[in-house]
Amino acid sequence: MLIYILLFILLQVSFSIVGYTKPGVLGINANIDQKKLIELTNAERGKKGLPVLVENEALDKAASLKAANMFQENYWAHFAPSGKSPWDFILGSGYRFTYAGENLAKNFYNSEDVVVAWMASPTHRDNLLSSNYRDIGMAVVEGVLNGQKTTLVVQEFGSTTTLTARPTVAVQDKKIEVPASEIAKAKEIVSQPETKSVTKSQTFSNTEPPKILVDPYQVSKMAGFTVITLISVLLLADLLILKRRGVFRLSSHHFAHMALLSLAAGSLFMASPGVVL
Numbered sequence: 512m513l514i515y516i517l518l519f520i521l522l523q524v525s526f527s528i529v530g531y532t533k534p535g536v537l538g539i540n541a542n543i544d545q546k547k548l549i550e551l552t553n554a555e556r557g558k559k560g561l562p563v564l565v566e567n568e569a570l571d572k573a574a575s576l577k578a579a580n581m582f583q584e585n586y587w588a589h590f591a592p593s594g595k596s597p598w599d600f601i602l603g604s605g606y607r608f609t610y611a612g613e614n615l616a617k618n619f620y621n622s623e624d625v626v627v628a629w630m631a632s633p634t635h636r637d638n639l640l641s642s643n644y645r646d647i648g649m650a651v652v653e654g655v656l657n658g659q660k661t662t663l664v665v666q667e668f669g670s671t672t673t674l675t676a677r678p679t680v681a682v683q684d685k686k687i688e689v690p691a692s693e694i695a696k697a698k699e700i701v702s703q704p705e706t707k708s709v710t711k712s713q714t715f716s717n718t719e720p721p722k723i724l725v726d727p728y729q730v731s732k733m734a735g736f737t738v739i740t741l742i743s744v745l746l747l748a749d750l751l752i753l754k755r756r757g758v759f760r761l762s763s764h765h766f767a768h769m770a771l772l773s774l775a776a777g778s779l780f781m782a783s784p785g786v787v788l
Contacts, residue, residue: 514738515735515738518734518738519731519734519735522727522730522731522734527658534655534658534659536724536725537658537659537660537724537725537726537727538655538659538660538661538724538725538726538727539618539620539660539661539662539726539728539784540620540724540726541618541619541620541621541651541653541662542620542621542622543619543620543621543622543625543651543662543664544622544651545649545650545651547622548622548625548626548649548651548664548666549564549566549647549649551622551623551626552564552626552639552647552666555626555630555639555640556639556640559640561640561642562642562645564644564645564646564647564668565645565646565647566646566647566648566649567606567646567647567648567669568648569601569604569605569606569648570601570604570606570646570647570648570667570668570669571648571649571650571667572604572605572648573600573601573603573604573606573648573667574600574648574649574650574665574666574667575650575652575665576600576603576604577597577600577613577650577665577667578650578652578654578663578665579652579654580595580600581656581663582652582654582655582656582663585656585657587615587617587656587657587786587788588788589613589615589682589683589788596680596693597611597613597667597680597682598611598678598680598689598693599693600667601667601669601680602689602693602694606646606669606671607671608669608670608671608678609670609671609672609678609679610641610643610644610668610669610670610678610679610680610681611667611668611669611670611678611679611680611681612638612641612643612644612667612668612669612680612681612682613638613665613666613667613668613680613681613682614629614635614638614639614665614666614668614787614788615663615664615665615666615787615788616628616629616663616664616666616785616786616787616788617656617661617662617663617664617785617786617788618661618662618728618784618785618786619662619664619784619785620784620785624785625664625785625787626639628785628787629666629787632787633684634683634684635787637681637684638668638681639666639668641668641681643668643670644668644669644670645669645670645671645672646668646669646670646671647666647667647668647669648666648667648669649664649665649666649667650663650664650665651663651664652665659727660724668681677689677691677694678694683788726784727784728784746769
């Protein structure tokens, strides 16, 4: 166990050093499609008898601006270090909403896993299945975040159909009323640079993939299985030696070791590098 912990710490430190010295060498190759995400989202809503969300160009733009800003300011959150909020990007895209919401995801391998993760999270599921929304916007953007090639997924919801006292945005199970001052200056908001304008050092285009790309999650997973296999072999060797000496006897600590190894192997097998916010 000590060997496993030390190896894990060493790997994480090594990844941090590599990410800092050679940004973009580490990362995950994803196959996520914007249209597929919308289709899967509407499929989940259909199961609950909710209306289909219609893709909205302004919300697509807002999602792209939000993703570009996360790479630009190097953060993973609904609110930027500079103070920009989710509604800044939505209002800045020209979408005047009554209700709006935002779901984020990063480092998933495919579209299906993204929606499964959102549905497994109560706050994200409530957003995805809200009856307040009529429109949807999506963006899937690749870039370098914290030194690693990252695929960000931004999902924006909105509705302009029903008037309320003040527009409301839902993020992480919090319904935030947009300040009146933000609404008043909506037309003056300067839109963030389009995704295309992010520098080449920060993003990878599909036509120019990096020459070397190491998936830190798969490396950690492989190292974990290697350690588990090594410990299993040593445990088996211990049992064989005891049997040859004529003192073979299965004890409680053998079962405890095997249960712990099985639990560790199962956790590694089921784990995913993807994160939702």
